Amino acid sequence: MVRFEKQNLSQRMTDELGKAIVAGKYSAEAGLPTEAMLCEEYGISRTAVREAVKMLSAKGLISSRPRQGIRLEPAEKWNMYDTSVLRWLLESSPSLRVLKEFLQMRLAIEPQAAALAAQHGDAVAVDAIGDAAQRMLDAAADPAVDLMTADLDFHTSILRASGNRFFFQLRDFVSTALNVSIQHTTPAKGNVLSIAQDHYKIYEAIRSGQAERAKNLMTHLIDEAMVFIEKEIEKTSN
Incomplete structure (x- = not known):
């Protein structure tokens, strides 16, 4: 009992x-x-x-x-946008397949959110993205800096800076799934500095108003994670 x-x-x-x-x-x-x-x-x-x-x-x-x-x-x-339901799914055995679906959703939303942030993001919102990106760079040099929190803040700050209220409403959902996704994909890439630099490039594109570049860089970032997750799914299927 x-x-x-x-x-x-x-x-x-x-x-x-x-x-x-x-x-x-x-x-x-x-x-x-x-x-x-x-x-x-x-x-x-x-x-x-x-x-x-x-x-x-x-x-x-x-x-x-x-x-x-x-x-x-x-x-x-099931309400997939409920953070508890998502967490239970990610803790269950088919978590990689759930992560793949999550990445597919990110591809539909985050590149556009980055483009909108470049076009319409106010200074305070864009500075928050920059702060998170800088903390990621700091984490690459100092293990005492929390890389995970900085990474989560980076992505949720972009949702806020997009100015799209529907996107920003997804912040808890995105944070919940990213918390698991990052634990899979960051060790796979291995180079924390390279990961931080990729994020910082997105921030620079947003800060300079380069909407298409920000969109493309975010797409590439998520695509890399998708490739890794698909490889892991293939391994577990064999």
Whole structure:
């Protein structure tokens, strides 16, 4: 039996149950255990179980109807933009395939965001990109500097500088997936200085208003990551 601390029981159960659903522990045919069984398995009250069920329903993973019990929803209905759902997927076994889909989405958004930042980004927003890019360069020379945080800040700063509110609304989603993606792709490239320089070139293009160059450089950056992920998928398939 899994037992949680009293604090945030529903959130903790939501996390554990969400991971289990995404990992395929429960089948659509069998569905989830009953409320009483979940109470017993997780050692929590029916109230906490019902709150967790509501949270998972809002994320599209399950549905609960009178006299039908708790039913699993197909993956097509999951809210992929929910950062918890994305994190559970990235922690499950097919994480590389999820990363590939994430990179495909980045290719559709980030190059255009970089171009918009070059065209319309205000000085404060562009300076934030430059600050993150400089921290990446600093990290190449000093391991004490947090490269990961600087890299995440770089990409989310571009979304902000684009001036497109829809793009900026994706910042948490992008940060969640990038946090995993970078852990795969950065060691593969190996040269931290080269990675930092590639990012700094994008910043320079944005700062100088070169929209097409910023777009192309960002496309190249993501394409490199895509090539690596596809190679890793191929290895695991053989």
